[in-house]
Amino acid sequence: MDTIILSDWLHARLDRAHAEPMYRQVLDLMQQAILTGQLAPGTKLPSSRTLAADLEIARNTVLHVYDQLTAEGYVISSTGSGTYVADTRPQEARPPVDNVGPKKPCALSKRGARLIGQAGVSPKQWGAFMPGVPDVAEFPARTWSRLQARLWKRASPELLTYAPGGGYRPLRRALSDYLRVARSVKCSPDQIVITTGIHQSIDLAVRLLTDFGDRAWVEEPCYWGVRSVLQSSGLTLVPIPVDGEGLNPLERDMREPPRLALVTPSHQYPLGMVMSLARRRSLLEFARQHDVWIIEDDYDSEFRYGSRPLASLQGLDEAGQVIYVGSLGKMLFPGLRMGYMVVPEQLVDTFRTGIAELYREGQLMQQAVLTEFIMDGYLTSHVRRMRTLYGERRQLLIDSITAHFGDTLDVMGDEAGLHLVLGLPDGTDDRAVAAAALDAGVVTRPLANYYVDQASARPGLMLGYACVPNEQIGPAFETLANVIEKAIAPADARRHRKVASR
Numbered sequence: 001m002d003t004i005i006l007s008d009w010l011h012a013r014l015d016r017a018h019a020e021p022m023y024r025q026v027l028d029l030m031q032q033a034i035l036t037g038q039l040a041p042g043t044k045l046p047s048s049r050t051l052a053a054d055l056e057i058a059r060n061t062v063l064h065v066y067d068q069l070t071a072e073g074y075v076i077s078s079t080g081s082g083t084y085v086a087d088t089r090p091q092e093a094r095p096p097v098d099n100v101g102p103k104k105p106c107a108l109s110k111r112g113a114r115l116i117g118q119a120g121v122s123p124k125q126w127g128a129f130m131p132g133v134p135d136v137a138e139f140p141a142r143t144w145s146r147l148q149a150r151l152w153k154r155a156s157p158e159l160l161t162y163a164p165g166g167g168y169r170p171l172r173r174a175l176s177d178y179l180r181v182a183r184s185v186k187c188s189p190d191q192i193v194i195t196t197g198i199h200q201s202i203d204l205a206v207r208l209l210t211d212f213g214d215r216a217w218v219e220e221p222c223y224w225g226v227r228s229v230l231q232s233s234g235l236t237l238v239p240i241p242v243d244g245e246g247l248n249p250l251e252r253d254m255r256e257p258p259r260l261a262l263v264t265p266s267h268q269y270p271l272g273m274v275m276s277l278a279r280r281r282s283l284l285e286f287a288r289q290h291d292v293w294i295i296e297d298d299y300d301s302e303f304r305y306g307s308r309p310l311a312s313l314q315g316l317d318e319a320g321q322v323i324y325v326g327s328l329g330k331m332l333f334p335g336l337r338m339g340y341m342v343v344p345e346q347l348v349d350t351f352r353t354g355i356a357e358l359y360r361e362g363q364l365m366q367q368a369v370l371t372e373f374i375m376d377g378y379l380t381s382h383v384r385r386m387r388t389l390y391g392e393r394r395q396l397l398i399d400s401i402t403a404h405f406g407d408t409l410d411v412m413g414d415e416a417g418l419h420l421v422l423g424l425p426d427g428t429d430d431r432a433v434a435a436a437a438l439d440a441g442v443v444t445r446p447l448a449n450y451y452v453d454q455a456s457a458r459p460g461l462m463l464g465y466a467c468v469p470n471e472q473i474g475p476a477f478e479t480l481a482n483v484i485e486k487a488i489a490p491a492d493a494r495r496h497r498k499v500a501s502r
């Protein structure tokens, strides 16, 4: 933009009827023009007299603006020669002096590059069939806001300052009661540490209990978020296969015990099997013999359809090797960012100090609201109501799958949780199917994204049903089914059509 265009550009944007003084408006606009590069470094500004005349404003206003721009370093004035736009670009954004030579490589660390390179987080977090998201529209927001308003009326300084100590004591008491009854977790309130969710709980455990280069067992396949957290701490991931009974380490895996094993025994993520009692006991015994820490990720077992929720692995642990982590994100709403860990007694002080050192705890007010929400029975009644609702949605989705594909595609992991897995025929590129589905407006996650070793990946799609209103499930699956039919081999598609028309 040259200086002649500058007056036109300002003219068009000044709002003379606005309450904001003219001085402020001109200053903001000129700063914006300089920061965005519309007024390039070195551009000579019009004299204050000319600009004032062009804009039909007082010359003093323009002089004030130029003084302020000079004081803040946006322009440089030199008596006699005029006022020029200063070069305020950071050094690296300026063109190289001689414009030759190789481009500077992006200076990410190796682990930074790996984290970003394999990032699993999706920009879309809502809609059919987003996995892992509860129906936040059903959250009893009025109740929450009433409890919140009441507590804010008597907000004490203790609730509003930093909060070292593992979280709000009454919440730790309420959660330990809940976990003892609902999940057979053996714990006292002291063993509970409140976190911002499972991601932070695992991050904290890894930082306190492992060293760079240590080996960590993860289930194959496993949650991408866990993989990212472990790898960012420099752990070497050892993928351990799962079968119908859960984690199934081979003889050679057992010969090299890891420092840490991360498991989802109640509802394997993402495939959905439950770890058998025999496997639980042998994992605990192995961990005891070899000083392995076990992290039990119990992310969604409140939602079981048909059978009762299973007891936790932590409840069987006699040696204090298990760190149990859970989240309120699935029970209430993910944006709450609240979770808890239950640490063995011998680690209580370490974890309380560690969390305060690393993340500077707070949010006691939010924790106090949650405490009342639990104590007044709202958590239990909300979870009960959601279990019924999600159970209906799960059935609607299974009915849609059966209507389209009969039993030609496997449905896995539908006994519990907020999602199921739809298996695709061997050889299908599930990432391509998920991308085509997204183009058609349906969110799914390809199973391939969850495998550390792509050679062992079997194709499939994760379908979250919890956040999809009942009436949208059929139409959304119809759209998805069209995408799937186009993607799988013609022979398969013919078979599916025959089955569906029976």
Ligand SMILES: Cc1ncc(COP(=O)(O)O)c(C=O)c1O
Pocket: 131, 132, 196, 197, 198, 199, 200, 223, 225, 264, 269, 297, 299, 326, 327, 328, 329, 334, 338, 339
């Ligand atoms: C297996 C598993 N663990 C942990 C999480 C994340 O929990 P949070 O939101 O509490 O960090 C998820 C979210 O989908 C998950 O599927």
